[in-house]
Amino acid sequence: MKPDPLPPDLLxxxxxxxxxxxxxxxxxxxxxxxxxxxxxxAGIGKRALLDAWLAAVGRSMSAPLQILRAGCxxxxxxxxxGPFVDLSPRLPPALGAVVHxxxxxNGLFPALLDWLQSTKPLPLLVIEDLHWADEATLDGLRYxxxxxxxxxxxxxxxxRDNEPAADPALRRLLxxxxxxxxxxxxxxxxxxxxxxxxxARAG
Numbered sequence: 797m798k799p800d801p802l803p804p805d806l807l808x809x810x811x812x813x814x815x816x817x818x819x820x821x822x823x824x825x826x827x828x829x830x831x832x833x834x835x836x837x838a839g840i841g842k843r844a845l846l847d848a849w850l851a852a853v854g855r856s857m858s859a860p861l862q863i864l865r866a867g868c869x870x871x872x873x874x875x876x877x878g879p880f881v882d883l884s885p886r887l888p889p890a891l892g893a894v895v896h897x898x899x900x901x902n903g904l905f906p907a908l909l910d911w912l913q914s915t916k917p918l919p920l921l922v923i924e925d926l927h928w929a930d931e932a933t934l935d936g937l938r939y940x941x942x943x944x945x946x947x948x949x950x951x952x953x954x955x956r957d958n959e960p961a962a963d964p965a966l967r968r969l970l971x972x973x974x975x976x977x978x979x980x981x982x983x984x985x986x987x988x989x990x991x992x993x994x995x996a997r998a999g
Contacts, residue, residue: 807848808990810841813981817849820979821950825918829944831973834954836983842954845983846922853920860917867924874930879923880908887911900932905939912940912949919949926955926966934969941969945977957982 807814813834820830834842850863864886866879875881877898884892894907912919923929923937937953944951955966 807841807845808993809986810845810983813845813983814849816979816981817845817952820952821853821920824920824948824950827946827948828977829912829947829949830951830977830979831941831944832950832952832979832981833970833973834952834981834983835957837958837985838956840983840985842983843924846924846952846954850920850922862915862917862919863922864919865922865924868926868928868930868933870925870928874928874933876930876932877904877936878930879933880936898932900935905936908936909940909943909947912944912951913947920952921949922952924954926953926969929966931965934965938969938972941973941978945974 817832820832823830834845836842846865850865853861854863864883866882868874868879877895877900880895884895887895888911891907891911894904898904912921921940923933926934926937929937937951941951941953
């Protein structure tokens with residue numbers, strides 16, 4: 797993997813977070829799958845970090861990746877398996893049909909795991925805004941994250957720390973993640989100096 801330095805014109809004070817993402821991808825490339833959890837308060841820069849990192853990865857990789865990115869939405873009635881349904885057109889037709897059938901009692905989660913373990917090139921699955929996720933999505937991510945350690949795959953999820961709506965189910969998921977294959981990336985607020993630098997850029 798070619799170096800993918802943190803872009804100073806886009807991000808400030810995210811060097812350690814950038815390095816954690818980069819190391820997790822390197823581990824996945826060597827068959828040690830990882831689940832990366834990016835979290836912080838609303839507006840702290842989770843999406844900006846992911847945007848910049850995924851763009852850098854796309855430019856710097858000598859070998860191709862499958863980058864699949866989707867998110868949860870703040871709907872009054874959350875869509876069952878919403879992020880997976882959104883990604884289904886990019887999955888093999890048979891797996892896409894399993895996603896739409898939504899048989900979470902048997903078949904869907906093992907089928908998703910089998911695809912992550914066997915597909916080439918290496919899959920990088922990004923699911924954002926878990927604080928808005930339905931319980932079926934959280935169950936699926938829990939199933940995948942607890943088994944991803946032996947796969948050449950990377951799962952990246954993000955959530956707000958200060959969003960109470962999905963708190964119990966989301967906390968159960970986060971508490972069930974295996975430490976050996978989980979990388980937690982807590983985003984800290986920017987310093988006064990960084991805020992001043994952004995203000996100066998904005999005029």
